[in-house]
Amino acid sequence: MRKTALITGATSGIGKATAQILALNGFDLIITGRREELLDQLSTSIRNETDADVISLVFDVRELSQVEKAFESLSGKWSNIDLLVNNAGLAVGIEPVHEGVIDDWERMIDTNIKGLLYVSKLISPRMVERQIGHIINISSIAGHEFYPNGAAYCGSKHAVKAITKVMRLELLPYGIKVSSISPGMVETEFSLVRFKGDQNRADQVYKGLTPLYAPDIAEMILFMVTRPSHVNIEDMLIMPTDQASTRDFRRR
Numbered sequence: 001m002r003k004t005a006l007i008t009g010a011t012s013g014i015g016k017a018t019a020q021i022l023a024l025n026g027f028d029l030i031i032t033g034r035r036e037e038l039l040d041q042l043s044t045s046i047r048n049e050t051d052a053d054v055i056s057l058v059f060d061v062r063e064l065s066q067v068e069k070a071f072e073s074l075s076g077k078w079s080n081i082d083l084l085v086n087n088a089g090l091a092v093g094i095e096p097v098h099e100g101v102i103d104d105w106e107r108m109i110d111t112n113i114k115g116l117l118y119v120s121k122l123i124s125p126r127m128v129e130r131q132i133g134h135i136i137n138i139s140s141i142a143g144h145e146f147y148p149n150g151a152a153y154c155g156s157k158h159a160v161k162a163i164t165k166v167m168r169l170e171l172l173p174y175g176i177k178v179s180s181i182s183p184g185m186v187e188t189e190f191s192l193v194r195f196k197g198d199q200n201r202a203d204q205v206y207k208g209l210t211p212l213y214a215p216d217i218a219e220m221i222l223f224m225v226t227r228p229s230h231v232n233i234e235d236m237l238i239m240p241t242d243q244a245s246t247r248d249f250r251r252r
């Protein structure tokens with residue numbers, strides 16, 4: 001029997017690649033994001049290329065009323081979500097705290113922390129009721145390490161690590177799996193967003209090295225969700241071979 005997965009931030013990067021690989025491996029999908037046109041394009045290509053059933057929900061994870069309204073529209077099989085991938089997230093700006101841009105901090109904290117909590121709060125009660133489910137939170141190497149000019153982003157991803165562990169403890173009695181994935185550098189729209197649309201600066205991030213690509217992380221998510229029911233992977237830390245820490249790279 002096919003399972004149902006809900007993926008936040010499926011319009012791009014890791015979320016999109018995860019939708020594509022799960023569709024090929026027995027999941028029907030609820031894909032979400034703010035850019036409706038990109039969700040429509042992804043739905044069409046998944047329907048054409050796989051057996052998966054797909055619906056899309058357009059909402060901003062920072063807006064609780066939008067999240068609530070979107071999930072209220074789910075009925076029938078779509079309300080029985082087996083897998084939630086909390087992927088929507090971003091880094092924006094790269095300044096020290098003493099020069100920080102408050103709006104950038106709020107975007108990161110509201111998306112990476114509060115958005116993940118809103119979605120989890122609305123989806124997990126049905127998992128608890130059914131005593132089945134798996135929640136995978138996309139954290140980061142920035143949730144394990146610290147680097148200058150990354151206070152709000154590192155703080156938000158350390159928060160994701162803490163929230164993941166707390167949810168794991170809380171959902172233990174119900175047999176619900178909770179995991180996180182902590183990637184190093186993945187070439188997606190991430191750097192373009194971090195540098196506020198400056199393509200040149202974004203390109204410099206990946207110059208002279210081979211980063212991870214979105215399908216590398218999607219494959220790890222597939223691995224996580226295909227373990228036997230008695231196995232819960234707590235966290236997976238995945239780096240490009242050319243990156244040994246947030247500050248150590250091999251560039252050629």
Ligand code: NDP
Nearest residue numbers: 009011012013014033034035060061088089186188189190
């Ligand atoms: P992308 O920018 O390519 O994708 C981000 C996704 O998040 C988009 O689909 C975007 O959709 C969605 N999103 C952002 N803000 C919101 C919002 N307010 N409401 C709803 N959706 C939102 O980046 P990645 O694929 O790289 O990022 C995915 C996750 O991976 C993030 O949590 C990121 O922090 C994490 N990560 C990324 C790494 C990297 O190097 N790329 C490394 C480690 C972790 P839309 O704009 O349509 O709303």
Ligand code: 8X3
Nearest residue numbers: 140141142184185246
């Ligand atoms: C993204 C990886 O090192 O830019 O989460 O923070 S890093």
